[in-house]
Amino acid sequence: MAAQVKAPPLRESPGVTALAPESMAASRPYVASDKIQQAIGFPGTLDEDFAVVRDKAIAHMGSLLQRYRSLKVYLDACVHCGACSDKCHYFIGTGDPKNMPVARQDLMRSVYRRYFTWPGRLVPRLVGARDLTREVLDEWYTYYHQCSECRRCSVFCPYGIDTAEITMAGREILDAVGYGQKYSNEIIGKVHRIGNNLGLPGPALADTLTGLEEDVKEDTGADVRFPLDVKGAEVLLVTPSADFFAEPHVESLIGYAKVFHAAGVTWTMSSHASEAGNFGLFIGNYEQLRRIALRIREAALELGVKRIVVGECGHAWRVAYSFWNTLAGIGAGANDPFAVQLQRQLDGRYRQPMHICEFTWDLIQRGALSLDAQANDHRVVTFHDSCNVARASRMGDLPGGQFDIPRAIIRASANRFVEMDPETTHERTFCCGGGGGLLTDELLDLRVKGALPRMEALRAVADRHGVNFMATICAICKAQFSKVLPYYGFKMGMVGGVHQLVSTAIQLGPKP
Ligand code: SF4
Ligand code: SF4
Secondary structure (H helix, E strand, C coil): CCCCCCCCCCCCCCCCCCCCCCCCCCCCCCECCHHHHHHCCCCCCCCCCHHHHHHHHHHHHHHHHHHCHHHHHHHHHCCCCCCCCCCCHHHHHHCCHHHCHHHHHHHHHHHHHHHHCHHHHHCHHHHCCCCCCHHHHHHHHHHCCCCCCCCHHHHHCCCCCCHHHHHHHHHHHHHHCCCCEHHHHHHHHHHHHCCCCCCCCHHHHHHHHHHHHHHHHHHHCCCCCCCECCCCCCEEEECCHHHHCCCCHHHHHHHHHHHHHHHCCCEEECCCCCCCCCCCCCCCCHHHHHHHHHHHHHHHHHHCCCEEEECCCHHHHHHHHHCHHHHHCCCCCCCCHHHHHHHHHCCCCCCCCEEHHHHHHHHHHCCCCCECHHHHCCCCEEECCCHHHHHHCCCCCCCCHHHHHHHHHHHHHCCCECCCCHHHCHHHCCCCCCCCCCCCHHHHHHHHHHCHHHHHHHHHHHHHHCCCEEEECCHHHHHHHHHHHHHHCCCHHHEEEHHHHHHHHECCCCCC
């Protein structure tokens, strides 16, 4: 553990957060180098003349306001009622008033008023309008990288104002003037070049998957395959690249493979599209989002698959569910020749794309999988809803399927399941503290503090019910919790995937 990072004390009962003004003013991620910026088509660095930077930023803000009506509505509609102010995990964990969602919005709203409203132009001080200065731009960089775009605050806003959209616009403007974040932009460059966030080339991926086949054979005696680039397979699985080898992620990949094996469904992964994650979302740049999504379309066309299934990754599922259609025509939406070709190729009897939980739950309901829940009796399980799944997507045919289906799989795979405080689950779930492009070591202090509300809810069920396993369906949540759990006195291994539980419970031999 880094010596300077300390977890805040758990509160007995969530109450009023003590204010600590400016306490996080120095927390900011590394700035992207010229090389990283230019590799993905952004200006390399800030112009030395700030007037040039300001004019560019304001012009870019103007174009976003034109393109996204929601952004203008969000900037105009807030009445400063304060309902959102104590709902952000980063405010709760840090006490810095600038981490109140309304204050985060005001960082941009004040500049919007100055340049895009008459009162702001004529009497700026009277309406809280301010010039875009270098200091203001730095403040944007600092506090728009203390928002995980989790959208929890929007659940409590009477107007539905979505701070995440404002954060995304802030980051988009920063990139447009050459002030990008190293972590996210470097990863986006790797996906464009190599196909996944880790920069894992195809041959290394093939070796890794062969190794997994040997491991599973040794454990179970079954010939479970982890196929790569197999033309004519029924299903293309697109999963976060962390699933290929990181713990606990790989346990879920093993779970998916066992499900495909048990169901007798042919499947493949792709070395061209070996990443479900799409950090274009985090930086609010729809062109990057589209380019990354297109790799999946290209792979699906090349391999001739009939179905596309997405592995356990929260923001990837949001992108697949909400954006793949209009960005890349996967399933529906776009009507360019490749989109139309793919729409004809995919099997219309199935949801396109489909979440791995929908795939597995459908098999469980049809009696096609044999699960021995007793195999998980050493675990007392709880479930952490991941933000992007909970508040920005759906699963199945019924409202709330994104909450019910993962829980139904857990209940089919484990006998002991306990819910955390309902104020911290379902659509009110708290972010893990590492989402939205903040899962980088230089932000560890912020990440540990931002995890506080989830850790409090986990501590309560661990003490009362002996919970020793927190399941989740997000690669970022898994990585973040593995890192921060020890700061709160938990074992890092107590987090894992829903398909890790399936993997433990599934019976691969003939059905009894
Ligand atoms: S979107 Fe999430 S992280 Fe951002 S201000 Fe709202 S609650 Fe905080
Ligand atoms: S809850 Fe909505 S209207 Fe109220 S302060 Fe927050 S963003 Fe503004």
